[in-house]
Amino acid sequence: MSEVTVKVGLASCGMAAGAMDVYRVLEEYLKASPKPVKLMQTACIGMCFEEPIVEFNGSILGQMHLGKASPANIVQILEDYMEGIAPQENVILAEKLDGRHNALLQNQQRIVLRNCGVIDPKSLSDYEEKGGYKALKKALTMDREEIIAEIKASGLRGRGGAGFSTGLKWSFAAKAASDKKYVVCNADEGDPGAFMDRSALEGDPHNVIEGMIIGAYAMGADEGYIYCRAEYPMAIEHLKIAIAAAEAKGYLGKNILGTSYCFELHIKEGAGAFVCGEETALMQSIEGKRGMPIIRPPFPAESGLWGKPTNINNVETWANIAWIMINGAEAFHAFGTEKSPGTKVFALAGKIAGSGLIEVPMGIPIRDIIYKVGGGMKTDKPFKAVQMGGPSGGCIPAELIDTIVDYDSITATGAIMGSGGMVVMDTNSCMVDIARYFLNFTQNESCGKCTFCRIGTRRMLEILTRITEGKGKLEDIDTLQELSENIIKGSLCGLGQTAPNPVLTTLRYFKDEYIAHIVDKHCTAGVCTALLKFTIDPDKCIGCTACARKCPVNCISGTVKHPHVIDESKCIKCGACQKACKFDAVIKV
Amino acid sequence: MEQDNTKLDAILNSYRDKKGILIPMLQAVQNELGFLSKNTMKYVADFMQIPAAEIFGVATFYSMFRLKQQGKHIVRVCKGTACHVSDADGIKAALIDALNLPKGENTTADMMFTLVEVACLGCCSLAPVIMIDDMTFGKLVPEAIPAILDKFRF
Numbered sequence: 001m002s003e004v005t006v007k008v009g010l011a012s013c014g015m016a017a018g019a020m021d022v023y024r025v026l027e028e029y030l031k032a033s034p035k036p037v038k039l040m041q042t043a044c045i046g047m048c049f050e051e052p053i054v055e056f057n058g059s060i061l062g063q064m065h066l067g068k069a070s071p072a073n074i075v076q077i078l079e080d081y082m083e084g085i086a087p088q089e090n091v092i093l094a095e096k097l098d099g100r101h102n103a104l105l106q107n108q109q110r111i112v113l114r115n116c117g118v119i120d121p122k123s124l125s126d127y128e129e130k131g132g133y134k135a136l137k138k139a140l141t142m143d144r145e146e147i148i149a150e151i152k153a154s155g156l157r158g159r160g161g162a163g164f165s166t167g168l169k170w171s172f173a174a175k176a177a178s179d180k181k182y183v184v185c186n187a188d189e190g191d192p193g194a195f196m197d198r199s200a201l202e203g204d205p206h207n208v209i210e211g212m213i214i215g216a217y218a219m220g221a222d223e224g225y226i227y228c229r230a231e232y233p234m235a236i237e238h239l240k241i242a243i244a245a246a247e248a249k250g251y252l253g254k255n256i257l258g259t260s261y262c263f264e265l266h267i268k269e270g271a272g273a274f275v276c277g278e279e280t281a282l283m284q285s286i287e288g289k290r291g292m293p294i295i296r297p298p299f300p301a302e303s304g305l306w307g308k309p310t311n312i313n314n315v316e317t318w319a320n321i322a323w324i325m326i327n328g329a330e331a332f333h334a335f336g337t338e339k340s341p342g343t344k345v346f347a348l349a350g351k352i353a354g355s356g357l358i359e360v361p362m363g364i365p366i367r368d369i370i371y372k373v374g375g376g377m378k379t380d381k382p383f384k385a386v387q388m389g390g391p392s393g394g395c396i397p398a399e400l401i402d403t404i405v406d407y408d409s410i411t412a413t414g415a416i417m418g419s420g421g422m423v424v425m426d427t428n429s430c431m432v433d434i435a436r437y438f439l440n441f442t443q444n445e446s447c448g449k450c451t452f453c454r455i456g457t458r459r460m461l462e463i464l465t466r467i468t469e470g471k472g473k474l475e476d477i478d479t480l481q482e483l484s485e486n487i488i489k490g491s492l493c494g495l496g497q498t499a500p501n502p503v504l505t506t507l508r509y510f511k512d513e514y515i516a517h518i519v520d521k522h523c524t525a526g527v528c529t530a531l532l533k534f535t536i537d538p539d540k541c542i543g544c545t546a547c548a549r550k551c552p553v554n555c556i557s558g559t560v561k562h563p564h565v566i567d568e569s570k571c572i573k574c575g576a577c578q579k580a581c582k583f584d585a586v587i588k589v
Numbered sequence: 590m591e592q593d594n595t596k597l598d599a600i601l602n603s604y605r606d607k608k609g610i611l612i613p614m615l616q617a618v619q620n621e622l623g624f625l626s627k628n629t630m631k632y633v634a635d636f637m638q639i640p641a642a643e644i645f646g647v648a649t650f651y652s653m654f655r656l657k658q659q660g661k662h663i664v665r666v667c668k669g670t671a672c673h674v675s676d677a678d679g680i681k682a683a684l685i686d687a688l689n690l691p692k693g694e695n696t697t698a699d700m701m702f703t704l705v706e707v708a709c710l711g712c713c714s715l716a717p718v719i720m721i722d723d724m725t726f727g728k729l730v731p732e733a734i735p736a737i738l739d740k741f742r743f
Contacts, residue, residue, distance in 0.1 A: 016712050016725035048714035193670035195711035230616075230653055231710060233723065271612050271651030274708060288611030290650040306608070347713055349671035355714035387670060423670045423713075437673050441708065447650075 004037045004058035004082055008069075009051065009117055011044035011202045012234050013195075013356075018071075019052035025071040026078065037078070043203030043238075045117025047101060048356035050092050053117075060084045062095035104354060107372045109335055109361045111343050112319040116203030116357075121238050124245040127206040133251055135325035139214045140259050147218040148174055151321070153329035155341040160186060160277075160314030161389065161418040162494075163340070163407035169311060172301035173219045176309035181221035184305070184312040185212055186282060187228040187235070190274040191390030192441065194421030196345040197315035199357050201228070201235035204319070205242035209265065211321030213252065216263050219311055224263065227282050229270040239267055274391075274445035278493045279312045281447065292447045293493035314419065316345055336362030340406035350387075350423040353378045360405070367401045370424060381426035385509070389418025391438045391445075392498030394505025395431060414505040416498065430527035431510040432517050436464035438502035446495065453496030456487040460503060469530040472518040480507065526588055529573045533589050536577075538563035540585035547577035547586060596621055597629070601636045611637070611647055615654060624655040652707075660696045660703035662741045664688075664721050669709030671716040676731075680717045681706070683731035687738050701742065 008014070008023040026039055045053060050067030054074065057063045059082050066077060067090045077087050086097050093099040110116075119126035127133070139147055152167025173181060185208060189197040201208060212224050228236050243265055246252040254262045268286050275281045276291040283305050285291035304310025320342060324332050333341045340362040346369065349355045354375035360368075366386060370376065377383055385395040394415035396403060403409055410417045425434070443457040460483050463476045484500030491497050507514065516522045523531040536547070536556075541563040548556040548564055555571050558564030566577070566586075578586040600617045604610040618633065619625055625648050634641035648654040666681045684704055688697050696703040712718045715727025719737075726737055 012725065013712050013715060013727075016715050016718065016727045048712075051715075189711070190708065192668070192673075192709035193713055194709070195713055198711040231707065268609075269613065269616065270653075271616065272653035273651050285612065286609055288609045288647070290646050349713035349716060350674050355671075390670070421670070421713075423674065425674060429674050434674075437670070445708075 004035075004056065004078075005040060006037060006078060007040045007042045007055040007057075007120075009044055009053045009055075010041045011117075011199060012232070013044055013048040013199075014051045014053065015234075017048075017051035019069070021071040022052050022054060022069045022074050025074055029075045029078075035082070037082075041120050041122070042117050043121050044199045044357060046113065046199070046357035046359075047092060047104075047354065049354055050090075050101070053092070055117075056081045061086055061097065063093075064091060064095070064097060065093035065099065066090055067092040067100070101354070101375070104373055104375060107364075107368060108359055109343050110359045111323045111332075111335075112200060112207075112316055112345050113203070113357065113359045114323070115207060116199060119204065121203050121205055122241050124206065124242070124249060127204070131326065132206055132322075133210055133246075133249075135322035136210050136213055136251060137257060139217060139325055140257060140261065144174065144218045144220065147214065147325070150329050151218075151324060154320075154324045154332040155329070155339070156317065156320055156324065156332065157340060157407060158314060159316035159320070159344070159419065161392070161416060163417060166313060166317055169301070169313070170215060170219055172299070173221070173309050173311035176302055178309050180223070180308045181219060182305045182308055182310040183212055183216045183219065183221045183224040184279075184282070184286070184310060185224070185226040185318055186277065186279065186312055186314045187226055187232075188270050188277045188282060189229060189232075189315070189419065190277045190445075191392075191419055191421045193347065193349055193387070193390055193423045194419050195347045196357060196420045198232050198235050199347075200315050200319050200345070201232070202238055205235075205238045206246065207322055208315055208318045209239075209242055209246055209252070211318035212265065213256070213263055214321050214325060215311065215313070215318065217256075217261055221309075221311070222262055222264065224265045225268050225286055225305070226265065227268045227270060227276070227286060230272065236267060236269060243267070273447070274441075275447045275493070275495050278495060281493065282312065283310065290447070292449050293495075295492060316420070337404070337406045339408060344405065344417070344420060346420045346422045348374050348422050348424065351378045351381070351426040351428070352376070352424040362406045363404050365402050365404050366396065369405065369422070370401070374424070377424070377426060379426050379428070381428055383424065384427050384429060385425050385431065387415075387423040387425065387434065387502075388421065389416035389498075389501070390421045391441045392416055392494065392501055393418045393421075394501045395425070395434065395509065396505075397509040399509075414501065414508055416501065428525055428527070430468075430523050430525035431506040431513045432464065432468055432523075433525075433527045435503045435506045436461065436468055439464055439499070442495065442499040446499070450491045450493075450496055452487045452490030453499060456483050456490070457496075457499050459483055460487075460500070464503070467514065467517050468523070468528040470517065470521040470528075472514075474515075474518055476518065477507065477511070477514055529575075532573050533568065534566055534571060534573060534575070534577060535587055535589065536564050536566055537585045537587055540583050542583060542585075544582070546580045546582065550576045550580040552576060594632070597632060601633065611644070612651070615644070615648060619654060624658055626656075658696075658700070660700050662702050662722055664702055664704045664719060664738075665707045665710065666704065667710045667712075667716070667718040667720070668706050669711075669713060669716070669718075671713035672709075672718055675716040677717045679731045680719060680729055680734065683734040684719070684738075687735045702738070 157163040281291040543561040555567040
């Protein structure tokens with residue numbers, strides 16, 4: 001019998017779902033009764049909603065991915081698989097069987113994530129088997145200008161969100177005359193609701209490192225930093241392993257692959273400050289200072305880290321480089337639109353069935369992302385909006401669901417492409433509450449340097465909180481708009497300049513919800529507790545007293561076997577009564 | 590006190606003559622001592638020959654630095670967008686309830702747990718999520734919280 005391989009996905013998402021238990025059970029089983037089975041680790045294939053995921057290969061059943069794997073029956077499934085017996089349920093992807101999600105992957109195109117969930121991220125030889133470091137070998141034989149020209153021709157745009165031409169950016173740093181230059185990888189993925197960079201680093205760290213070496217060589221930099229947020233311990237661990245392995249193999253360090261080129265790469269752990277995702281703040285932080293943005297120009301390409309020319313790109317941008325060097329700029333243009341070629345990785349989350357990580361060609365309509373790639377809504381409530389770009393972005397409403405995903409079309413809606421967070425919302429989400437949520441975030445994370453950002457966001461948050469509490473005035477809407485304009489004009493960095501976006505887009509598309517909160521004191525989504533009212537339906541209430549016993553403020557009265565009544569003047573709207581009621585008699589209106 | 594400083598000196602000396610080391614050095618010090626006290630920050634300032642205010646400025650800017658003694662276990666409740674729309678507030682309320690935290694406090698009286706809010710743990714598809722020390726728990730409901738905490742009460 002040929003050897004069967006079993007791969008367990010052990011990225012952060014898999015671990016949180018209990019993948020390590022599955023791995024240990026398999027490991028112990030194979031130790032106790034040796035079989036021609038190779039047990040391996042991999043990272044995240046992107047279908048986080050099916051974690052833990054185990055991949056089988058090598059029997060007559062062919063390749064098969066099992067979802068929601070459990071330590072209870074994984075050994076039985078392995079034994080069956082080796083005999084050619086397919087599991088009855090939870091086959092999610094398969095060559096020869098009906099995989100539940102076989103169709104989902106067909107609408108994806110994987111460049112950045114091509115190795116994620118496929119190789120063992122801790123193994124350099126796995127990466128090399130997939131063509132790893134061939135791009136570097138090729139680049140080292142090329143002229144530096146030639147490499148930059150190739151990246152320019154590819155049309156790759158910065159995947160951190162701003163969408164600036166990567167080739168152009170590189171050419172600035174390349175032209176700067178200096179004895180010392182730096183390249184930096186921005187892995188300070190701070191947007192709540194985004195985990196693309198985490199997965200790319202956990203799943204294929206060498207791909208990012210190879211991109212950085214190529215870029216550094218092209219720009220003439222000899223030192224680099226990966227600035228990774230400390231909340232991603234596994235990404236940092238995998239990077240450390242990868243850097244050590246690449247150094248040992250001569251891909252990094254002195255005289256790379258026998259040439260005269262030297263490049264040293266360090267990891268810098270962030271310390272928890274969202275603003276450090278902004279490039280000038282990030283550099284301040286690497287230098288050991290408070291991460292506050294500084295005025296541009298001079299741009300980092302002229303004067304960056306320690307005053308030397310510096311080029312900063314996001315994780316996903318670097319992760320595209322090796323692929324482009326091998327396949328060429330033209331192949332990259334085969335995907336995406338004319339102005340936004342290539343693919344984009346998105347983190348799908350919220351009320352969507354297939355939450356996880358996807359990579360799709362640019363130009364795909366949002367509708368296809370949600371209903372084809374993402375498998376549709378998770379609940380039976382209708383789709384209401386998708387939030388893109390995190391705290392700097394906005395909510396795209398259901399009526400714009402056919403908007404295509406490229407930098408320019410998304411910007412036209414008032415949202416931004418951002419780094420790739422996509423949070424899907426149904427009618428149970430209140431748009432005023434979402435705006436308040438993001439303003440709370442930016443208000444907390446504002447570094448305090450610019451007055452409009454520091455105080456303006458606080459005033460906006462106060463107004464939004466007031467509206468969600470039913471104490472808003474119609475003039476508040478004008479004040480929000482005015483404050484937004486001033487914050488955009490009066491802030492130095494992207495954090496402040498984009499902070500009002502969540503408010504502006506919700507005002508643009510969901511103004512009626514603001515008005516309902518202010519005038520009718522009503523929250524359609526039933527989220528804003530201050531505007532809710534709990535009552536008991538006398539026809540359904542059997543007088544079991546469960547609600548009255550749970551009520552923390554004793555505002556429910558009634559006698560046994562008779563309908564109870566809630567005293568609204570005392571009710572704190574905690575909802576404990578509704579949870580306690582087994583007869584659906586407590587209604588939220 | 591004497592003993593503390595030997596450990597501290599060893600950490601500080603390992604960073605001697607390197608550039609841009611203040612943040613990683615403070616992280617290492619915090620890992621060893623649990624938090625950054627005023628005295629510790631003054632000691633680091635003397636070592637680096639920079640004003641203590643600069644150290645304090647950095648320590649207060651980044652949310653990872655703690656200026657107070659923390660509980661044995663750190664409970665991080667994720668307030669990311671996906672968690673927010675999946676009732677992270679309910680999870681937080683359940684944590685406060687189960688830990689019996691008085692208003693305005695984030696560490697339990699027995700110094701077992703410290704509760705902190707974090708922006709996003711990056712496990713959005715498992716929302717709502719909490720992280721206790723290095724372990725992540727996902728797809729939570731408020732009712733599940735007490736049992737999870739009990740695993741750490743030792």
